[in-house]
Ligand code: HEC
């Protein structure tokens with residue numbers, strides 16, 4: 001049988017059979033075929049087949065019934081708006097007093113990625129601005145004594161909001177090696193109406209869009225030792241690419257943990273990420289963040305009614321974490337097999353795959369069981385890489401420098417315009433499409449970016465077409 005026929009067979013097996021049993025049979029069959037034939041199942045045997053705007057919002061196909069119920073509860077807590085306390089909607093009050101948005105889904109709409117405003121006419125709402133200032137020693141960066149670690153542009157009535165942030169875009173022209181022109185834009189932040197006094201000139205700001213949140217349970221289940229083994233901090237193999245694990249200190253256990261989530265991998269687990277988001281983004285306290293976010297200097301805000309202490313308990317936090325774990329990865333789709341094959345070869349030849357690692361396996365003891373022992377195709381190594389001056393935010397975070405970012409997964413890229421209505425990429429949404437994202441690559445990825453710019457136009461098209469089939 002030809003490769004194309006095998007591929008079609010695998011695709012039909014998976015798409016054609018609704019039942020779980022058949023899906024895993026197909027997955028095994030595809031597993032044996034290896035390489036190209038395993039193409040569709042980006043998220044292992046729990047991959048979902050849906051090209052609608054709902055494509056990022058579906059549960060793992062193989063999720064057990066009990067986890068499915070928890071997923072549904074978590075789904076509601078993710079999508080429904082929180083309200084000010086006290087309120088009759090018990091269990092969902094405690095919003096603010098300072099906050100960015102009333103729900104997780106305000107930013108992660110349909111579990112997708114947030115959109116940057118096209119210009120300074122509109123307030124920046126669904127991205128966040130992280131903040132730090134030099135501490136007493138003039139060196140170490142610490143949260144701002146009044147504004148904290150993140151600016152909150154919203155506040156309950158009667159309480160001053162921290163800021164009205166706006167973004168304008170600076171265009172800069174560039175050229176491919178064949179002389180054809182391109183233009184890249186970068187954001188210029190304006191902090192209007194600072195509610196609690198001016199910021200010092202040395203303040204470091206980091207603008208970040210909300211990434212899509214599907215498939216993260218699988219990434220949480222990739223063995224830590226595998227990720228650490230991919231790192232090459234001293235660049236021993238001399239490919240110009242190092243890659244460093246993000247290290248976190250867990251105060252509760254006194255152990256080192258590996259950071260995986262967020263643009264600089266500042267969270268080790270989905271539970272921790274969710275608790276941080278409740279606290280900083282929505283103003284909801286939890287057992288992991290028992291204190292309200294306003295700093296002591298924000299007196300009025302401190303007097304606001306609380307929705308309970310904590311406002312979201314362990315049980316709810318677990319459900320939200322389960323929801324995040326349970327969001328499945330949409331299948332890859334072949335539009336043109338030859339282009340796909342050629343594009344994949346270019347992806348490897350240009351060095352993209354050195355960081356955007358195509359495939360890996362999850363742990364066999366991962367929970368829920370649907371996440372265990374899966375061959376997945378996320379196109380990330382979950383490591384930090386120096387991406388050069390162009391992308392730097394100059395705001396180190398733990399052991400991540402001001403030039404380092406965690407390689408983002410590329411799975412599901414083909415559906416981003418369908419789910420989120422745009423193709424904006426990179427940590428601050430500056431890239432308007434996949435090509436602009438590549439053109440911004442610098443630092444360890446400078447060689448890959450230059451190699452892309454040197455390609456004949458037809459090969460550039462082939463590579464982009466490959467990425468848009470993921
Ligand atoms: C104001 C917009 C906003 C809201 C509201 C918000 N997030 Fe996020 N979310 C972000 C941003 C920005 C990031 C990236 C943060 C970083 O780089 O550290 C992020 C990152 C994440 C990630 C990590 C994704 C990855 O690929 O590493 C998860 C998971 C997540 N958010 C879940 C949640 C949950 C759960 C809630 C509600 C409790 C929530 N978010 C509310 C903006 C938001």
Ligand code: HEC
Nearest residue numbers: 351352355385391405406407408425426427437444445448
């Ligand atoms: C040295 C590691 C490295 C190499 C090599 C590399 N990338 Fe990346 N890539 C990254 C990191 C890190 C980011 C995130 C940067 C940011 O957001 O500022 C990224 C972002 C992206 C994005 C946007 C993803 C998103 O979710 O916003 C795309 C698309 C992408 N890379 C494609 C490629 C392609 C194609 C190549 C080869 C030409 C390549 N990358 C080479 C590390 C790398």
